[in-house]
Amino acid sequence: MREQLNSKNRKKRKWLWITLSILGVLLIGISAYVYSIYSSVEQAASQMYEQPTREVSEKRIEKVEYTEKDPISILIMGVDERTGDIGRSDTMIVITVNPTTQSMKMVSIPRDTRTEMVGKGTQDKINHAYAFGGTDMAVATVENFLDIPIDHYIKVNMESFQEIVDAVGGVTVTNPFSFTEAGYTFQEGEITLNGAQALAYSRMRYKDPRGDFGRQDRQKQIILGIIQKGASFSSINKFDDVLTILGGNVKTDLSFDQMVDIQANYKEARHSLEQLQIKGSGEKINGIYYYTVPEDEQVKLSTTLREHLELK
Incomplete structure (x- = not known):
């Protein structure tokens, strides 16, 4: 027993x-x-990182503390860079994040918006600031236009859209109307795009009755499609492919440690996103088309963003 x-x-x-x-x-x-x-991820972040040329925005009294959950603002620029040309920031999106209220606000600035080029002293289209003075002038010009600090920037080479979309196996979007662009025909309704098609789809502007606003919506669709596909990666090889592409096509003044802090302290804000629209009108000045924003609309928009950033 x-x-x-x-x-x-x-x-x-x-x-x-x-x-x-x-x-x-x-x-x-x-x-x-x-x-x-x-x-x-750390290696890709290191490739993307650019040393900031300033310690803190002139529109801030104190430096942002991520562990204290201070509200922050980020400028996302989609830059169309070509060989021998510094390019223009064809897409400019400002995102403010408030972790206390767990909310985000996003505003897309039309590329033809007429405003002062900070550092040049002239009025021009806001997307020309990058061509005139690179990232520094673009950031300063957006700060002046919205009267808010820009704490960080993320600069994306638009050509990388094609590589990223192919790396995730294509994206699915809902097209509001049929059109042809760059030799591709895009039918109305739900369509699946490869990299080259996604780039053409996101760039079309002149055939859209909403102009720049319509193009911005299509670009957001592509970005959302990439995020949705990215959440379902089935292999580490695919993950590495995307990180390699990002490392070579994205530049930011966010360090890896700052990215980690933001992910830890600000991630819940993603559940509440409000999109703000800049109201203005198109007009020609000396034969050149501009999008003009009335002063009272600028003040209204600035006030909304400043309150969200908890600025006095």
Whole structure:
């Protein structure tokens, strides 16, 4: 009887040891996988990072503290850069994030918006600021136009849209009307696009009755499609492909540590996103088309954003 009990105990210990061994191997494998992702992300962030030319915006009294959950603002620029040309920031989107109210506000600035070029002293289209003075002038000009600090920027080479879309296996969007662009025909309704098609789809402007606003919506559709596909990656190889593309086509003054802090302290704000529209009208000045925003509309928009950033 005692021998039978000892035999049963030995079998239990044996299976316990086997189970623990399997769990240990799984944990080691998971840890290695997580580390490889972390390492890849850190390497990509290092490639994207640009040393900021200023410590803090002139429109701020104190530097933002991420651990204190201070509201922040980020300028996203879609830059159409070509060989031998610095390019223009064809897409300019400002996002303000308030982790206390767990909310975000997003405003797309029409590329033809007429405003002062800070550092040049002339009035011109806002997307020309990048061509005149690079990232610094673009950031300063947007700050002056909206009267808010821009704490960070993310600059995306629009050509990378094509590579990223192909890397995630294409994206699905809902097209509001049929049109032809760059040799591609886009039917009305839900369509799936490869990289080259997505780039053409996001760039079309003149055939859209909403002009720049319609193009901005299509660009947002592509970005959302990439995010949705990215959330369902089935292999680390695909993940690495996307990180490699991002590392070579995205530039930002956000360091890896700052990205980690923002992810930890600001992520819940993504659940409440309000899109603001800049109201104005088109007009020609000396034969050149501009989008003119009335002063009272600028003040109204600025007030909304400043309140969201908790600025006095």
